[in-house]
Structure formats: C-alpha cells, structure tokens
Amino acid sequence: MRHITLSNGLQMPVLGFGVYQIPAEQTERAVTDALAAGYRLLDTAAAYGNEEAVGRAVRNSGISRQELFVTTKLWVQDAPAERNTRRAFETSLTKLGLDHVDLYLMHQPFGDVYGQWRAMEALNREGLAQTIGVANFYPDRLIDLILNNEVVPAVNQIETHPFFQRADYQDLMRERGVQIQSWGGFAEGKNDLFANPLLAEIGQGYGKSVAQVVLRWLTQRGVVAIPKSVRAERMAENIDVFDFELTDEQMTAIATLDTGSSLFFDHRDPAMAERLGKHRIDA
Numbered sequence: 001m002r003h004i005t006l007s008n009g010l011q012m013p014v015l016g017f018g019v020y021q022i023p024a025e026q027t028e029r030a031v032t033d034a035l036a037a038g039y040r041l042l043d044t045a046a047a048y049g050n051e052e053a054v055g056r057a058v059r060n061s062g063i064s065r066q067e068l069f070v071t072t073k074l075w076v077q078d079a080p081a082e083r084n085t086r087r088a089f090e091t092s093l094t095k096l097g098l099d100h101v102d103l104y105l106m107h108q109p110f111g112d113v114y115g116q117w118r119a120m121e122a123l124n125r126e127g128l129a130q131t132i133g134v135a136n137f138y139p140d141r142l143i144d145l146i147l148n149n150e151v152v153p154a155v156n157q158i159e160t161h162p163f164f165q166r167a168d169y170q171d172l173m174r175e176r177g178v179q180i181q182s183w184g185g186f187a188e189g190k191n192d193l194f195a196n197p198l199l200a201e202i203g204q205g206y207g208k209s210v211a212q213v214v215l216r217w218l219t220q221r222g223v224v225a226i227p228k229s230v231r232a233e234r235m236a237e238n239i240d241v242f243d244f245e246l247t248d249e250q251m252t253a254i255a256t257l258d259t260g261s262s263l264f265f266d267h268r269d270p271a272m273a274e275r276l277g278k279h280r281i282d283a
Contacts, residue, residue: 001040002242004224006154007177010102010131012069014219015239016041018226019050020183026230027053033232035061038239043157043226045073045107046092047281055096070098073107073135074116075281081115082122089123104129105157109141109267110277114148121151131155135183136267139169146176157181160223162199162214163191165258170223181224186214190263198253206244209237216241217254 003011017034019027019042027050031042035057044054051072058068072092077084089104104123106116123129133155134142146152156173160166160182170180187193199210208216211227215238218225227238246254265272 001038001239002219004179004222006131006179007152008131008154010154012103012131012155012179012224013039013041014222014224015039015215015241016043016069016071016224016226017235018043018183018228019054020045020048020228022048022050022228022230024050024053028057030230031057032061034235035063037232037235039235040067041069041071041224041226043071044096045075045105046088047073047075047107049281051092051095052097055098059097065098069102070096071103071105072096072101073105074120075107076111076277076279077116078280079112079115081112082119085116085119086123089119089129093128100128100130103131103133103155105132105155106134107136108276109134109137110273113141113145117145117149117151121149124151133157133178138268139172142173142178143176146178152177155179155181155224157183159184159262159264160218161185161187161263162193162196162217162254162257163187163259164262165255167221167255167258170221179224180222181226182218183226184264185218185225185227186211187263196257198257202246202250202253208241208244211238212241213246216244216246217251220246220251 002014004014017039031054044051120132124132131154133153135157156178173180194210199213203213229235
C-alpha cells in the first residue's frame with residue numbers, strides 16, 4: 001500500500017474501502033473481507049447507518065489500531081451547532097467503539113458550517129479526531145472556510161471520476177495544503193464506465209480491468225480512492241493496482257473523458273441545498 005502525507009504529518013493510505021450504501025447487516029462481513037484483502041483505510045459516516053458494524057469488524061480483526069485509518073463524517077447539525085457537533089461525534093465514536101478517529105469530515109457544506117468547524121477544531125486539539133476535513137465543498141466554500149478559521153481542512157472528499165476529474169480544483173487544494181479524496185470513483189457505472197473503449201483498451205495492455213485502470217489513474221494522480229464492494233474477489237482486484245503504471249500518454253488520453261460536470265447532483269443547486277440542509281438523521 002502507498003500512503004499520502006497529510007498536512008498534519010499523518011500518513012493516509014492512498015487506497016481504502018468505502019461502505020456507502022452497504023446495508024448494516026452486510027457491512028461487518030464486507031469490512032472483515034476488506035481488511036483480510038489488505039485495506040487499512042476504512043470510510044464510513046453517521047449518515048450511512050453502519051458505523052457499529054464497521055467498529056465490530058475493526059475490533060474483531062486482531063489488527064493493531066495503529067495500522068488502521070478510520071474515517072467517519074458529521075451530518076448537518078441543528079443549533080447550537082458546536083454543542084450538537086460534539087454530541088454527534090461522541091455518538092459516532094461510541095458506535096464505532098473506538099477511542100479516536102483518524103479523520104472526521106464535515107459531510108455537507110450546509111447549516112452552521114462555522115459552528116460545526118469550531119467544534120471539530122476542538123475535537124482535533126483534544127486528539128479525539130486526529131485529522132479534520134470536509135466533504136462536498138466547492139472551491140468558494142473551501143477557500144472561505146480556510147480564510148476564516150484556524151485549522152485548514154486536511155482533506156476534501158468530493159465526486160471525482162473519469163467523467164468529472166476535478167484537476168484544476170485538485171491543483172488549488174494542493175496549493176492550500178488540502179488533500180483531494182474521491183467519492184464515486186467508478187461513477188456508479190454511469191456513462192457505461194465499465195465498458196468504456198479507451199479504459200478497456202488500456203487495461204488490456206496490462207492485463208487489468210477497467211476498474212483497476214480507474215483506480216490506478218486516481219491514485220497515480222495522488223487522489224485518495226475508497227472503492228466499495230461486497231464481493232471479496234472484487235475487493236482483492238481493486239487493491240491490486242500497484243504493479244503497473246500508466247504512461248503520460250495514457251493519462252492524457254483519459255483526461256479527454258472529462259465532461260467537467262457532476263453525474264449526480266450539484267451542491268450549489270438551490271433545491272439540493274434545501275434538501276440536504278433540512279435533512280436530519282437520528283444520531
């Protein structure tokens with residue numbers, strides 16, 4: 001496994017395992033299989049409803065806590081945001097059954113972002129959240145947060161895949177000391193990703209699948225990826241991407257697939273902002 005050094009010096013695996021949309025009753029087995037395959041970065045969230053299952057798999061794995069990098073996420077909190085953010089974090093930590101998380105992300109750029117961030121900064125100072133960051137922040141929101149707070153987000157987890165590559169945004173984040181992390185790395189199969197002729201042709205040259213080419217492309221760009229699967233054989237395939245390297249010509253060719261826009265939704269859309277900003281979870 002290769003690692004990325006975050007702005008606070010912590011080492012983060014460049015390839016991890018995500019549990020978004022894995023039902024809670026399947027999550028413990030999936031995480032157990034992922035750990036057996038060699039994954040050490042695990043990504044969950046309060047909104048996923050499977051933190052407890054992730055925690056059980058971690059505790060039953062026999063793997064040293066120091067070897068693992070566990071991420072969870074804060075959902076939008078009601079006022080007072082600082083107090084409720086701490087409450088939400090403590091709930092997540094209890095569900096995980098851990099004494100700290102390696103990365104705590106603000107899941108959405110809505111609500112009292114500043115109040116939530118101040119509480120996250122306090123959790124970071126106390127060592128409960130060793131690293132803090134954000135998710136789904138567009139450039140304007142990210143720069144605003146950086147300029148008006150003490151701690152710069154170490155990570156921004158955003159939609160990143162061959163059809164929405166975020167290269168310019170990655171450059172901006174790098175300049176600010178923010179690590180880009182991908183969600184939706186396979187675009188959930190949209191645009192017939194797994195049958196894409198260019199990606200398939202590149203893969204054939206290395207004896208690799210389209211999924212492996214995409215993960216190699218992401219990690220070779222320095223993008224942290226968190227593919228998900230409930231199949232042990234697919235988990236093993238997804239982590240087997242460090243024995244080949246894409247050429248400059250291939251990287252340039254893949255760049256031509258970029259559409260420059262989301263295949264899912266835009267957080268700047270007023271209807272989506274209202275939907276996400278008003279949604280609450282039981283935590």
